[in-house]
Amino acid sequence: MYMTRIGVAVLVCLSMTSLLVYRLIGLQVVDREYYATRAEENRMRLSAVPPVRGLVTDRNGVLLAQNTPAFVLEVVPEQVENMDALLRALRPVLNLDDVEIARFKDRVSKTPRYRPVPLRGNLTMEQVARFQLNRFDFEGADVTATLTRSYPLGSAAAHVVGYVGGITEEEFKKIEAAAYQGLTQIGKVGVEKSHENELRGTPGAKIVEANAYGRPLRELEYRQGAPGKNLVLSLDAKVQMAAEKALDGLDGAVVAIDPRNGEVIALVSKPGFDPQPFVAGIDRTTYKALLDDRKRPLYNRALQGAYPPGSTLKPFMALAGLEYETLQGGHGEYCSGSMSLPHSTRKYRCWKRSGHGWLDMAGGVIQSCDIYFYEVAQALGIDRIHTFLSLFGLGHPTDVDLPLEKSGLLPSREWKMRTRKEAWFPGETLNIGIGQGYMTTTPMQLAQITARMAMRGKGFKPHIVHAMQDTLTGATTQVLAEPLPAIPHRHAQDWETVINAMVEVTASQRGTAYRVFKDAPYRVAAKTGTAQVAGMSQDELRARKLTETPFHLRDHALFIAFAPAEDPKIAVAVIAEHAGHGGSAAAPVARQVMDQYLLGQILYNLPVDPGAGAPVTAASPAAPVELIGSPGSASVDEE
Amino acid sequence: MSSFYRSGNDDTRVRKLFDVLHIDPVLLCLLLAVCALGLTVLYSASGHSMAMVINQAERLLIGLVVMTAAAQAPPEIYRSAAPWFYGFALLLCALTLVLGDHAKGAQRWLDLGVLRFQPSELMKLAMPIMVAAFLHLFTLPPRWHAVVLTLMLIGLPTVVVMVQPDLGTSLLIIASGGFALYLGGLRWQYIFGALAAIGAAAPILWARLHDYQRQRILTLLDPESDPLGAGYHIAQSKIAIGSGGVFGKGWLEGTQAKLDFLPESHTDFIFAVFAEELGLIGICVLLALYLGIVGRGLYIAARAQDSFQRLLAGSLAMTFFVYVFINMGMVIGLLPVVGVPLPLMSYGGTSMVSLLAGFGLLMSIHTHRKLLAS
Secondary structure (H helix, E strand, O other): OHHHHHHHHHHHHHHHHHHHHHHHHHHHHHOHHHHHHHHHHHHEEEEEEOOOOOOEEOOOOOEEEEEEEEEEEEEOHHHOOOHHHHHHHHHHHHOOOHHHHHHHHHHHHOOOOOOOEEEEOOOOHHHHHHHHHOHHHOOOEEEEEEEEEEOOOHHHHHHHHOEEEEOOHHHHHHOOHHHHOOOOEEEEEHHHHHOHHHHHOEOEEEEEEEOOOOOEEEEEEEEOOEOOOEEEEOOOHHHHHHHHHHOOOOOEEEEEEEOOOOEEEEEEEEOOOOOHHHHHOOOHHHHHHHHHOOOOOOOOHHHHOOEOOHHHHHHHHHHHHHHOOOOOOOOOEEEOOEEEOOOOOOEEEOOOOOOOEEEOHHHHHHOOOHHHHHHHHHHHOHHHHHHHHHHOOOOOOOOOOOOOOOOOEOOOHHHHHHHHOOOOOHHHHHHHHOOOOOOEEOHHHHHHHHHHHHOOOOOEOOEOEEEEEOOOOOOEEEOOOOEOOOOOOOOOHHHHHHHHHHHHHHHOOOOOOHHHHOOOOOOOEEEEEEEOOOOOOHHHHHHOOHHHOOHHHOOEEEEEEEEOOOOOOEEEEEEEOOOOOHHHHHHHHHHHHHHHHHHOOOOOOOOOOHHHOOOOOOOOOOOOOOOOOOOOOOOHHHO | OHHHHHHHHHHHHHHHHHHHHOOOHHHHHHHHHHHHHHHHHHHHHOOOOHHHHHHHHHHHHHHHHHHHHHHHOOHHHHHHHHHHHHHHHHHHHHHHHHHOEEEOOEEEEEEOOOOEEOHHHHHHHHHHHHHHHHHHOOOOOOOHHHHHHHHHHHHHHHHHHHOOOOHHHHHHHHHHHHHHHHHOOOOHHHHHHHHHHHHHHHHHHHHHOOHHHHHHHHHHHOHHHOOOOHHHHHHHHHHHHHHHOOOOOOOOOOHHHHOOOOOOOOOOOHHHHHHHHHHHHHHHHHHHHHHHHHHHHHHHHHHOOOHHHHHHHHHHHHHHHHHHHHHHHHHOOOOOOOOOOOOOOOOOHHHHHHHHHHHHHHHHHHHOOOOOOO
16 A cells, blocks of 8 residues: 555656656757757847948048047946046036036946946047046046047038938938948948948957846957948049139039049039038037028039039030031121011020121130020021030939939920920020020039030040048059040031130130130130029110129029140039129139149139248149049140 | 675675664765765856855755764654654744745745754755654544644645745645655545645636736746746746757856856756756756655655654655756746755755755664564
8 A cells, every 4th residue: 555655656756757858858959959049149249340431532642531539438337436426526627517417327327337338529638638647536437539530621522522420210221231230320421422332341240258237258259340441532632622712702613524534623512511510410500500501501512503504505506506517607697786586576685785796606605695606506406406415414414423413404395395395485495505594504514514525525424433442451443434425526627616716715815714814824725604593584684783683693603614725634614603704703713723733833813912921832843733544744834 | 806805894894884874875875966966067057156166065064964963863753753843843934924034025034143044944844754743643544534634734834834935845845744644545535636626626716816816827837928027037047958958068168057147047047057068968867866866765765664754754755856846847947936946956055954854864764774573
């Protein structure tokens, strides 16, 4: 009886043990892999090592975007004996206020105690020094260096270089999270945005073993990331600064391109803005002020501004006339100051009310006669104008490697029918002839068509990044010029005919830009333009003097030019909003840009200040600028 | 040849020594083997704390002394002292409720100045002694009035311990008393009847419970439904055990314990550390040792000479098994988390000493047998 009970007990023990073993086999044999993975997940912590963003320099190595050390004071709560005492001690050193201290305490309460909590960022050198001097009084606090993006040229290159800022929620949805491990910022505009992928680099990763409280104990694996590539822009900081300075007091844009390879030498949009506040996270008031500014400083006029090209289009119209052989031979056209179309009473006027008299094509370009080009346009008709100007790329973005570029508008019958549901009127063709009406172009496009004119139809896609440098190997990869299909032309000499006329614009006393260029030591092919601002009739406008017109309705001053005319090295487009005549307001800007680029110094309008000493570029010899990637370096003084 | 005889002589001499000391060498070896494993794993589970290992080793030594001391007294002494012992343990348990030290929200500890201990551990020993001694007064199997009185003897301290609250220990106290009753020949009808009654009462009781009470029971039965509380313990414990696999990660290589993912890794959940580091093979060795101890206990029970000794020895052996089973079942997620340490391995003094004292009783029973004429 008793032995039976013992026997039953033994059986029960054995069966219960089997149950345990059965369960253990389930855990340790059947599901081992699952639990092993869970155990690894438990202990491994992946912490990203953010890559250092690539630098941006101009073609001569001048820094445009760099990473500067910023000092942050951090506190490790675990190492602090008495937090209140520490904060009291730090208060005078950092000029802490109560709000900051309250925020800091809030952060401390939300962070594990072994992890550093930032108390104050962007310490001044003085604050760092004062901290270091008494550092033994601040047990648990330390100054650490981080890198922040900074832009040495400030607002002068803000529209080209752009800026980085915190990744917004919207951006976060679009980016690949793995590529931004450990990163908090992203390129917002300019090169920082368009070349974000090259500049960013690849985040590395540290796999650390951490305990249940998240404290990292040892490094298990280090996955090397790669720093971002350094970008060498084709931009020339000196030219950029010169252009910026030349536009001083004006709103507008300057774009300068090397016609031989499409490299952007300068790109200015005024007014500019200071990119620095965006990096640290711009405050609401500053940002609102920028947005509300009537002059729209954040708006990149060089790429986004669509302006009527005005008379700067005339050389291209002349070229079209030559191509289609529609120009009048002999005496050319007669300008009486106005004309009208058959079956219409509307008068189309020349800017010169007294008229230019008989003019051939060159005369029409040199004196910028409106009547002449009304006739040219009428003879061509809108379809041929559209076809011909399309070859230059008008109506399409130039695809320069910068964000937010607009396409401008090259109107056509089809376009008008599609958007306005209206047939094309013959009078509208006349307006196109002088670059008015529906037609708009961006300064970038103007510079590009000027470059193509300079290259006699050949051309390259404009680009701003000249080379990329691998930061690890130091190897530099040149960005190759991307040739565009050459503009076919029946008579090769037509290019020279038009270019000669453009040269006369600056060289002939009758030329509209003669005054600005008369002493230039290089030959310039150019065209001035004065574009009417929509909203005012031609007659109304002509009747008034510039100063009497409300500012926002005043003419835009435009100017396109390339030089040296026989061996073009730079093509420039300038627009100065509401500044009046192209010859007087925009041409000097182009002159200074070209002076700086071709001569290394500005000859035009040197500041008349004998006490100021040496001119801006006195330090560098006045030798012609060595052009990167150009075969040989022909002196501009050769002519 | 001579060496063979010499070793034989040594062997008998050693055996004589054990007889004099009233020690059962088989049981002692098994116990020491488990304790050695325990100290080894404790070193790992405590995060390489030699201090804790030494502390535990000291308790082991105290326990061995207590065990040896307990083995010296013949079983009759325990039988006659049973009511006093039982009464004393019950008094201390009751005192705990009044004066007890709080540890993790439960009043289990009694601080006697020099010694801090859990009186409920004392009750684990007193209970089988008392029940065995009580049933020894009757002819077995016991009649119903004897059974009722026994149940009262079991019930009173159980309730006192349960309100401390210490569910695990009260279960063990019930088990130790219940096993004595079972071995005393409690009729199968009663046993199955009681089980059936519990089964029948459960749904009725369930229906009368408040929602939060039900929730508490559900969490107890299925800890993983509460992933932040008890569920976290069990989940981490299963990860530790499962990731150990057949061969284990190796001694001191268990990441779950080392990195603090495993809660209570040196006390109630030390088995998870063992399983993580030494794997299924290590577990089988450990289970074999535990079963060996239980088997030796039941063997001693089978050889015991009167009903008091039989009931006591059998109850002690079976309670020890239940001890192991509840802890392991809890750690591998088979049973609710009730807070029972793994005998002889978990860090803690009272349980170590009281367990070894229990084995001292077993040895006393085994070594004080009167030689029968064969």
